[in-house]
Amino acid sequence: MEISKDNLSLTPALEDYLETIYLIIQEKKIARVKEIARLRGVRMASVSPAMRRLSDLGLIAYSQREFIDLTPSGEEIARRTLARHDLLTRFFTEILQMNPQNAENDACAMEHHLSDEGMDKLTRLFEFVQLYPKGIDNFIERFHHCSLVNPEIGRCLNHGYPELEKYQHEQESGRSKLSEIESGSRACVLRINARGKMREKLLNIGILPGINIELLHRNATAEPTYEVTFGATTLLLSLDEAEAVIVTLNK
């Protein structure tokens, strides 16, 4: 076990234990093995050796069968992890408007992997959004209105934002469905005009807004297919799929 710089390079599991201990200590007076096990959803037999390791690392103070307390460095890591958890959860719920349970799960797993710079920049995003909470150009509110109130983002309503409606119309003129462009031409993906499973499938394939995609070949059979290439990938899309990919032709 090489201790790198200072705190860094703890395993996710150990970080989770510190976080759990921290939360227990805040709420009740002292942390006990049974409670840690309950909150983390593991058996007490798994907690004991973890406490031993954390103790060896100087992150908690405890003697067998006694109460568990965080050392200053243990507390520092716990708070650091918790702050990431908090910020990620809020990013997922407040900005992306995810379901709270998914937001929580994703934040839980990702909190161990966000760099200091990531934390800094994500905070700046919150600071910026907060600077204009209900202002004339509330980006976040409009984003939610667009992508959530009206899930068919092909028809993004900009009522109350006349300049934007105009702007959007200009945009619309240059766009078409991937199924409609000429074979051999390249285009930039603007959005995926699909919902549910189909949207999920296209995203998981890697067809994302902003990528450049080329229609290689159109197979005009009873069930037409569209051979496309993007990044390092080449594959076939069905008609439905190709129609859902909204693009603007390159140059």
Added chain:
Amino acid sequence: MEISKDNLSLTPALEDYLETIYLIIQEKKIARVKEIARLRGVRMASVSPAMRRLSDLGLIAYSQREFIDLTPSGEEIARRTLARHDLLTRFFTEILQMNPQNAENDACAMEHHLSDEGMDKLTRLFEFVQLYPKGIDNFIERFHHCSLVNPEIGRCLNHGYPELEKYQHEQESGRSKLSEIESGSRACVLRINARGKMREKLLNIGILPGINIELLHRNATAEPTYEVTFGATTLLLSLDEAEAVIVTLNK
């Protein structure tokens, strides 16, 4: 080994192997153990057993010492992972403007933990941003201008956005430093007006924009300290730190 639904619940390591194999296959014709080991930064001896497991799971096709190929389900997972990698990297670089290396590292670790809903919602953010790429109210551009061109976000320049300058001034009037509010009053954190190590420290402590914080007590000694409480935490801040926390009083 319980195979849950279908593809899900692969370990990050195995997902990484699939991703690596996918990338090799796209570039060269075939994937070999040596190349996989090189790209993943592990020894060949670690790759062999992983290939065995992937083969047992039906995600790759290979026989000992022969070329390695992805099965359709292996390819599906690889692309899914890669799409997450791509989108997270772009979120970190294009939207948050992180250093490419950090963006890459964070994306690499997080790509295994983003739910389908997270992927969907993050994509919608890109779609929305893309709808107004250089429009009258380019949120992203202004965010960058504010938080990056001028890192002292206390003085966010809104040149060219007169309504916003006005708006910002209104905002400014209601704000103060945490060090200046009355003991016993609660306030909402607007931003952290600090850079480098001090900013990092405050964020890691959990003092984030949007949280509610209460100034419990001011210790007016030679080196004054500020006892604050937020969430489940109570701790002491130095004068410098308390001055960096910009808040608006609650009600």
Added chain:
DNA sequence: AAAAACATATAGACACATCTAACTGAGTAT
């Protein structure tokens, strides 16, 4: 064709994180 070079595999070790089952110790109850 035999030898050298190289790719890949196996054996054995280690660290982590979990489990079940069995044990220990300390307070509680009758």
Added chain:
DNA sequence: ATACTCAGTTAGATGTGTCTATATGTTTTT
């Protein structure tokens, strides 16, 4: 005060992912 109960620990197993060192194929060279 003896036995019960229950928190906590230890022992031993399992699975993953890595390593070093060694063995085994395969290909290339001479």
